[in-house]
Amino acid sequence: MTMSDVLILGGGVTGLSTAYHLARRGVRRITILEKGPVGDGSSSRAGGIITGLLWSEPGVLARRRALELFRELSDELDGYTFGAVGCLNLFDPASWPDRARLLPLYDRCGAPYEILDTDALRRRWPALVFADGLTGLHDPLGGYSEPHEYVPALARRVRELGVTIREHTTVTGIATAGGRVVGVQTSDGALAADAVVATVYGWTNLLLAPLGLPLPVKSFVHQRYVSRPLAAPPALPAINANHLMGYVRPAHGGRLLAGIESADRAEWRVTGTNFRLTELQAPPGIDAVLHDRFSGFVPALADAPWESAHVGLLTFSSDGEPVLGPVGALPGLFVGVAFHSGGFAYNPVSGMLLAEYVSAGRTSIDVSAFSPDRFAASETAQYLNETVPQRDVVRRRH
Amino acid sequence: MASLRIGILGSGYMGATYAECIARHNQRATLVAIAGGSRAPALAATYGVAHLDDDAALFARDDIDAVLIATPHALHHDQTVRAAAAGKHVLLEKPMAPSVAECDSMIAACERAGVTFEVIKTLRFRGSISRALQLIADGAIGRVRMINGRTLAAGTGIEEKHWAARPESGGMLLDMGCHNFDIICAFAGSEPRRISACVETFAAPAHRRLSAMSQISFADGAMAQMWMSFEMPRPSLPDHVHRYLVVGETGTLDIDGYGALALGRDGEWREIWRQPPIDWINRPFEPVRLEAFFRQTQSFIDDILDGRPATVAATQGRRAVAMVEGAWRSALTGATVELDTI
Secondary structure (H helix, E strand, O other): OOEEEEEEEOOOHHHHHHHHHHHHOOOOOEEEEOOOOOOOOHHHHOOOEEOOOOOOHHHHHHHHHHHHHHHHHHHHOOOOOOEOOOEEEEEOOOOHHHHHOOHHHHHHHOOOOEEEOHHHHHHHOOOOOOOOOOEEEEEOOOEEOOHHHHHHHHHHHHHHOOOEEEOOOOEEEEEEEOOEEEEEEEOOEEEEEEEEEEOOHHHHHHHHHHHOOOOOEEEEEEEEEEEOOOOOOOOOOEEEEHHHOEEEEEEHHHEEEEEEEOOOOEOEOOOOOOOOHHHOOOOOOHHHHHHHHHHHHOHHHHHOOEEEEEEEEEEEEOOOOOEEEEOOOOOOEEEEEOOEOOHHHHHHHHHHHHHHHHHHOOOOOOOHHHOHHHOOHHHHHHHHHOOOEHHHOOOOOO | OOOEEEEEEOOOHHHHHHHHHHHHOOOOEEEEEEEOOOOHHHHHHHHOOEEEOOHHHHHHOOOOOEEEEOOOHHHHHHHHHHHHHOOOEEEEOOOOOOOHHHHHHHHHHHHHHOOOEEEOOHHHHOHHHHHHHHHHHOOOOOOEEEEEEEEEOOOOOOOOOOHHHOHHHOHHHHHOHHHHHHHHHHHHOOOEEEEEEEEEOOOOOOOOOOEEEEEEEEOOOOEEEEEEEOOOOOOOOOOOOOEEEEEEOOEEEEEEOOOEEEEEEOOEEEEEEEOOOOOOOOOOOOHHHHHHHHHHHHHHHHHHHOOOOOOOEHHHHHHHHHHHHHHHHHHHHOOOEEHHHO
């Protein structure tokens, strides 16, 4: 039986990043198992927007590091450049007070921001149409990545660092003995390891529930679209347009990328390891709704119909915060999941934190609040038994 | 309490060893019952004590004050926590547990229950090592500065299908390394602060962590190296199954754990003691082998009956597991590990 020091389940950005940081820390025998090709899941379908202005201290501190890491990777990875255009978070009068309460947190954590009223927004970005009463929370360090550049570049680098990536290998179960993880079962047979890191997003509970360790994590369908190239692409930051239930950002080749939630749609239950995101479909007509709604905000979009669509999953935990760290009840098992809609935004640092947990047993940023052990079993069971529409999950965008 | 009433959990080679100690050699102790493992009924019959179906039955007995746990490593945590909850004192075979997290949980459970919890470290009680520890305590070599230890063998002697060879048992780095690290700390007489190590399994894929080289620094400035390998080409090295050099300010001890103990001081080497041969297979219950085991079980019994502090406290079992975990983490990344972070 092949022996790895660390087996990483899932070749998405979180798994790739975990492998990258483990290899950079000197770990030699690392294997990534991916059911399809690398980046086949939500990673290649992500919006790719990142902001450091989140909702909790560990989140803000982790994202600050992620923003640094995206810039470092921009220098290191061939074919990837961080889109350092800033990130604008927009709020209507009803939602702004909740966000304003977080400003002391940003001050305390050293996360820079600017607050812009409607007039200031209009002066700064004349190509956009801001409704009366909007408040902008601008993150000057934010921006975006193009998943189709980032994912293959990171995978190439991870391979250069000596990591084995086994594609088209489906993990069917986590192997335990004597109350600890000893490896996994796969479509190609059993594999042994000292540590197993599950970064399998919507598939997480398929692996954890059989161990009696389900997490209160649910998946929701999300769709994002890329326009045809614009004749005159406007200068704009990455924008979380909370009042429009979506986001928009510049995209490669003078295009725009925008995404929207389908608030009425119930959660998506991933029922088998063979499920593929290509089975997902966007609600009929939502592409037109998105185009209409965002053409009012970004008028240049009006003449550029959608060129491509991607439908993927977002995972949310019951309290809205990520689930990252060792699973106390099963030594050797580590989990990274439920990065709300910011799995891509988190990935450089979520991988770093998982690598630190695996190799050193502790992290350089205190993310104990993300512990998988924070949920009571009864609450998890209750949460998993409910069917939740997307509008009822914690509102978090990137 | 005139006599400590003991139940044994586990009926393998070590379970049988401790049953022999408690039933036939220890003072102020009574063997009451044995549970666990396929050989438990026969073992209980040998000593004319009760055979119980499982650990729960043992913990439920009112006529048992203390349990000696000699089961596979991966069971230690669960069984210790449950024994403590049942109000039993615990003497636990090494290694204390496969992870420090489990050690912490076990210590907390025993503190909550107010029971004595000691960990078996028989090498401290064996011939030349125990005499070397006494010499160090008596100041024969002054303060200890440097230690070099070697455990070198041509194989583990463990069959591939045995539980000790399975991955959840932590490999030989845990199985033997916890002994080595404990002895090094006992020689140093100081707390270990940092460890860096290489750990490899060069050949046999069924067994794990068979070879390790570790370097350790201590709070008082002492330093140690430990070389462990069960992958030596035959015939390995003579007298290096368990050998240490301990260098102090004024003298040196050359300690063969199963052979001679020599003291180099005042310009000359002197043989202090020599271990009579042990026949592990054919005569395992001869006093020459059993001595170390019944000395430790007697210490445990006396600690409880006389209200003394623990002879080998659980925190020292934890320390050895932390060094194993530190060595492994260091080997993963090549970084030096600060042991107070584990």
